[in-house]
Amino acid sequence: xxxxxxxxxxxxxxxxxxxxxxxxxxxxxxxxxxxxxxxxxxxxxxxxxxxxxxxxxxxxxxxxxxxxxxxxxxxxxxxxxxxxxxxxxxxxxxxxxxxxxxxxxxxxxxxxxxxxxxxxxxxxxxxxxxxxxxxxxxxxxxxxxxxxxx
Numbered sequence: 006x007x008x009x010x011x012x013x014x015x016x017x018x019x020x021x022x023x024x025x026x027x028x029x030x031x032x033x034x035x036x037x038x039x040x041x042x043x044x045x046x047x048x049x050x051x052x053x054x055x056x057x058x059x060x061x062x063x064x065x066x067x068x069x070x071x072x073x074x075x076x077x078x079x080x081x082x083x084x085x086x087x088x089x090x091x092x093x094x095x096x097x098x099x100x101x102x103x104x105x106x107x108x109x110x111x112x113x114x115x116x117x118x119x120x121x122x123x124x125x126x127x128x129x130x131x132x133x134x135x136x137x138x139x140x141x142x143x144x145x146x147x148x149x150x151x152x153x154x155x
Contacts, residue, residue, distance in 0.1 A: 006076055009069040016065035019058055021141035024134050027051065032131065045123040049115045052108055052130070060104075063097050085151020092144040096137050103133050 031051070035044050070090060074082050107129040114123035 006073060009072045009076075012065050013069040013073065016062035016069070017141070017145070020062040020066070021138065021145070023055055023058065024138040024141065027055070028131075028134055028138055041120045041124060042118070045111065045115050045120060045127060048127055048130075049112050049123075052111070056104055056108065059100060063100065066093060067097065083151065085147055085154075088147050088151065089144055092140055092147065096140050096144070099133055099137050099140075103130055103137075107133070 035047055039047060074086055077086060107126040111123055111126035114126055
């Protein structure tokens, strides 16, 4: 169980920490110093490097989370664990949508140098990553607050 917990937390750190960095540090600087062609090219490249790590994190989080859930009672597991599962699945679905929808559009737009379409795709990605970041931070709070109540 300790190994599952370690791998689970490492997956969360990579995913949620990466979103935090991208949203609150990289995004404002890129927006203030780069013109749209450079900014959109940068983001397509950053996401191209980050998203494979997110896919690995999603798999790791899901597998280890389900393993720990089974070990702690399955459907009779503590409420905070069930809330974590539900919030995590929502985050995973949002990420899958980002990857197969707006990120695909961003890559295509950058390749075609269609900066208007790229900007629209990036705006959609930004909104969804912001939502996922909030859900991720809330999930961490639910787990620690929920464990403290038991």
